[in-house]
Amino acid sequence: MELRIQHLNKTYDNGVKALNDISLTIPAGMFGLLGPNGAGKSTLMRTLSTLQDADSGSATLDGINISENKDSVRRVLGYLPQDFGLYPKVSAYDLLDHFASLKGISQSKQRKEVVEALLHQTNLYNVKNKHVGGFSGGMRQRFGIAQALIGDPKLIIVDEPTAGLDPEERVRFHNLLSDIGNDKIVILSTHIVEDVADLCNHMAVIRQGQVVLQGQPLPLIEQIADQVWKRFIDKSELALYQQEFRVISSRLISGRTLIHVYAEDQPAEGFTPAHANLEDVYFAAMAGLLGTSAATTTASTANV
Structure with missing residues (x-):
């Protein structure tokens, strides 16, 4: 089928x-x-x-x-x-x-x-x-x-x-x-x-x-497992971080803003590795950081 x-x-x-x-x-x-x-x-x-x-x-x-x-x-x-x-x-x-x-x-x-x-x-x-x-x-x-x-x-x-x-x-x-x-x-x-x-x-x-x-x-998910970093910031700093880093998502947690940044290495002091999930894959793809060319091998293996 x-x-x-x-x-x-x-x-x-x-x-x-x-x-x-x-x-x-x-x-x-x-x-x-x-x-x-x-x-x-x-x-x-x-x-x-x-x-x-x-x-x-x-x-x-x-x-x-x-x-x-x-x-x-x-x-x-x-x-x-x-x-x-x-x-x-x-x-x-x-x-x-x-x-x-x-x-x-x-x-x-x-x-x-x-x-x-x-x-x-x-x-x-x-x-x-x-x-x-x-x-x-x-x-x-x-x-x-x-x-x-x-x-x-x-x-x-x-x-x-x-x-x-x-x-x-x-x-x-x-x-x-x-x-x-x-x-x-x-x-x-x-x-x-x-x-x-x-x-x-x-x-x-x-x-x-x-x-x-x-x-x-x-x-x-494994493909980006070591390329997603997280940090809590002040909400007022979000625009600045978006200009300086490849921020793929942000959310409020207990009144604090948590951002996820896509980078091969630690983007700056204060960032720690995030536990990557499918949401990170999705946001990275929507931001143009992941594409079909990067997933060709995976897609071929998956017969998709």
Whole structure:
């Protein structure tokens, strides 16, 4: 199972170039597409899910051209968009049964088995008769995954699935995604670094419609392990440090400002080595300090 994306480009009528020569090879398993809002993630997800066409380039799923064989791809596709509408006065069971019917499961007995299994899998069986309009945000997202899993799809795309969830629901949703299985391609599109760190064995960072980094999280972290330094500073000093050093992140901790700086050697007295993590990789890539050329060996090894 493999999804191959080659030189995808998309420019909207307003002149925004949402995809700029995107190329990725995505194997089975969890794949994280990480980037800020407006980076082009949702455009790529809509293109892969057959909802819109790219201007040029191609995407193939196990050799099937997605834009030329949309019906074939939709039969093996599960999609949870960032924003999806539901009929608020319909119960979870009835709505999922309706989606299963639309997906081609025509026999009522088989459909009942599928719907009940999915409600159990997403921990919604006890509220199956509740109107989905009364669901919490986390319950809605779990219902979204349930409808995406109808028909045992080979390709599952989830776009910003944990945005707005409380910590408990986020953990529950992570557990649900991790149980989907390694025999499917699951693309997790998000701006939340922790989602990718917790779930994905392969990843890419996208910025302004371009892939700026790709590889496996752990090797990418190891790549910068001794090049991230930290120091507490006064908030008023931040601009000065940003001018003098390659500051990749700053945050307030107990009222104090902690900065992370990217440097091969200790940048100045007072800096100590930081325990690098995927967030440091992400911020370094977004700052242009890490790129696809630097990760070529890692990405090749990861088959990404």
